[in-house]
Amino acid sequence: xTRPSPRTDIAHEALKQAILERALQPGTKLxxxxxxxxFGMSRTLVRAVLAKLQSExxxxxRPKRTAIVAQPTLAEARDVFEVRRGLEAQAVDLVIKRWKxxxxxxxxxxxxxxxxxxxxxxxHVAGRLGGEFHIRLAKLSGNVLLERYMSELVTRCSLILAVxxxxxxxxxxxxxxxxxxIAALRxxxxxxxxxxxxxxxxxxxxxxxxxxxxxxxxxxxxxARYAVAIAGRDSAIPLKxxxxx
Amino acid sequence: xTRPSPRTDIAHEALKQAILERALQPGTKLxxxxxxxxFGMSRTLVRAVLAKLQSExxxxxRPKRTAIVAQPTLAEARDVFEVRRGLEAQAVDLVIKRWKxxxxxxxxxxxxxxxxxxxxxxxHVAGRLGGEFHIRLAKLSGNVLLERYMSELVTRCSLILAVxxxxxxxxxxxxxxxxxxIAALRxxxxxxxxxxxxxxxxxxxxxxxxxxxxxxxxxxxxxARYAVAIAGRDSAIPLKxxxxx
DNA sequence: AATACCAAAACTGTATACATGATTGACGGA
DNA sequence: TCCGTCAATCATGTATACAGTTTTGGTATT
Numbered sequence: 001x002t003r004p005s006p007r008t009d010i011a012h013e014a015l016k017q018a019i020l021e022r023a024l025q026p027g028t029k030l031x032x033x034x035x036x037x038x039f040g041m042s043r044t045l046v047r048a049v050l051a052k053l054q055s056e057x058x059x060x061x062r063p064k065r066t067a068i069v070a071q072p073t074l075a076e077a078r079d080v081f082e083v084r085r086g087l088e089a090q091a092v093d094l095v096i097k098r099w100k101x102x103x104x105x106x107x108x109x110x111x112x113x114x115x116x117x118x119x120x121x122x123x124h125v126a127g128r129l130g131g132e133f134h135i136r137l138a139k140l141s142g143n144v145l146l147e148r149y150m151s152e153l154v155t156r157c158s159l160i161l162a163v164x165x166x167x168x169x170x171x172x173x174x175x176x177x178x179x180x181x182i183a184a185l186r187x188x189x190x191x192x193x194x195x196x197x198x199x200x201x202x203x204x205x206x207x208x209x210x211x212x213x214x215x216x217x218x219x220x221x222x223x224a225r226y227a228v229a230i231a232g233r234d235s236a237i238p239l240k241x242x243x244x245x
Numbered sequence: 246x247t248r249p250s251p252r253t254d255i256a257h258e259a260l261k262q263a264i265l266e267r268a269l270q271p272g273t274k275l276x277x278x279x280x281x282x283x284f285g286m287s288r289t290l291v292r293a294v295l296a297k298l299q300s301e302x303x304x305x306x307r308p309k310r311t312a313i314v315a316q317p318t319l320a321e322a323r324d325v326f327e328v329r330r331g332l333e334a335q336a337v338d339l340v341i342k343r344w345k346x347x348x349x350x351x352x353x354x355x356x357x358x359x360x361x362x363x364x365x366x367x368x369h370v371a372g373r374l375g376g377e378f379h380i381r382l383a384k385l386s387g388n389v390l391l392e393r394y395m396s397e398l399v400t401r402c403s404l405i406l407a408v409x410x411x412x413x414x415x416x417x418x419x420x421x422x423x424x425x426x427i428a429a430l431r432x433x434x435x436x437x438x439x440x441x442x443x444x445x446x447x448x449x450x451x452x453x454x455x456x457x458x459x460x461x462x463x464x465x466x467x468x469a470r471y472a473v474a475i476a477g478r479d480s481a482i483p484l485k486x487x488x489x490x
Numbered sequence: 491a492a493t494a495c496c497a498a499a500a501c502t503g504t505a506t507a508c509a510t511g512a513t514t515g516a517c518g519g520a
Numbered sequence: 521t522c523c524g525t526c527a528a529t530c531a532t533g534t535a536t537a538c539a540g541t542t543t544t545g546g547t548a549t550t
Binding site for chain 2: 044048051055075076079080082083086087089090094143144145146149
């Protein structure tokens with residue numbers, strides 16, 4: 001259609017990173033003009049970028065309104081994690097079926113990179129690599145569509161974690177769990193690998209929704225988003241400059 | 246972002262239908278001008294429609310080339326069915342967990358509609374309703390994301406069926422299987438429901454890829470697409486008129 | 491001090507223009 | 521007869537213009 005224009009990709013990637021690293025807080029306005037000016041492209045292209053980000057769940061764009069950084073609700077968060085668990089299990093299953101020795105090394109490489117990044121205190125990088133592990137796993141399943149879906153799910157989980165997670169608890173303690181999963185994969189123990197993966201997802205999910213009362217979801221939803229909105233009210237307004245009074 | 250303009254939705258739906266009913270054969274060119282002229286809208290909007298169709302896997306759009314109706318490869322078909330099986334199982338599981346008596350009636354209503362359509366020999370309608378059954382099931386799971394993914398998967402399966410399936414074998418014999426699945430859901434028998442669903446998917450999948458030799462996929466892929474291209478070469482060129490010599 | 495109203499400003503929706511890259515078909519050479 | 525070359529045509533990539541809607545901030549009113 002249009003995608004592989006380098007500028008477009010750059011803008012997309014930049015916005016995605018900025019959102020996931022919480023440099024752009026949920027609710028922040030994303031006016032087409034301003035983004036276009038910043039990346040040196042016209043609104044036409046910005047629109048395409050925003051549309052893609054919207055389809056990935058990182059941006060909310062209602063008609064005739066300025067697009068904003070997505071504010072995932074708890075209900076959405078629950079859905080995302082639920083589907084992700086299912087697809088992770090399927091990925092594990094397929095990877096074991098199509099296992100090759102090189103897979104183990106590949107995954108271990110990622111875990112090592114993540115550890116290294118964490119030691120360098122590059123939390124954002126480590127977080128990204130933590131997600132990358134799961135995307136790579138899906139890729140090794142040999143199913144391109146599964147990889148695409150997993151990629152989208154991991155991204156959305158990252159945003160959820162950024163929004164609802166406790167501030168500095170970025171994914172961490174993950175590495176050990178990843179290592180165990182690799183061991184189970186290598187042993188061809190599908191049941192164990194899936195169980196481990198499920199436990200791992202629980203860890204991540206619990207970290208994400210640390211204060212969720214499953215019963216009062218409806219109200220909880222509102223309050224949680226409200227809290228987010230307040231918190232971001234007059235700190236860091238990176239794109240949309242507040243003009244002088 | 247842009248979507249809910251009625252014209253845009255109409256064009257999207259029209260093209261989707263036309264593709265799924267094979268009125269637009271795989272490989273048919275879809276020039277922005279012509280589509281725009283037909284629906285009375287500018288290329289700008291057509292572009293958005295084509296981008297969406299591309300993301301749904303119904304259209305192939307490589308840069309600087311005229312978009313064409315997608316020609317799914319056997320590899321893609323395999324991926325789609327594989328993921329779909331996984332998500333169908335998850336949907337069944339969740340629906341049983343959240344079962345309400347009204348669900349049964351709702352699903353049975355769809356099956357009846359499908360039967361009725363088939364008796365009226367409205368095969369396309371019946372086929373659509375057959376797919377609708379699965380989308381509705383996903384919706385009943387209460388997971389919006391799962392519903393979205395299922396919807397996309399059902400659509401893509403329809404195209405695959407249209408491309409690789411034997412001409413007049415539209416989904417049919419499905420109804421009985423759907424009825425059995427409903428019975429298992431109602432009984433709360435997850436294992437049986439999933440087994441039935443899996444068998445059902447096998448039926449559909451077998452009907453779709455009736456002549457697939459799993460070993461020679463690479464070559465088979467090419468030849469199958471070649472056959473498709475030949476078949477559609479000079480019949481029905483609905484959008485792109487062949488100009489007089 | 492809070493509220494309702496109104497005009498200016500901020501943005502989006504959509505069409506269109508211009509530049510550039512693909513495709514096609516005719517023509518000429520081997 | 522078969523290729524290869526080249527220009528005309530077709531169609532996309534991107535920017536921009538203009539119209540219409542939402543948002544905002546100030547002022548008058550209660």
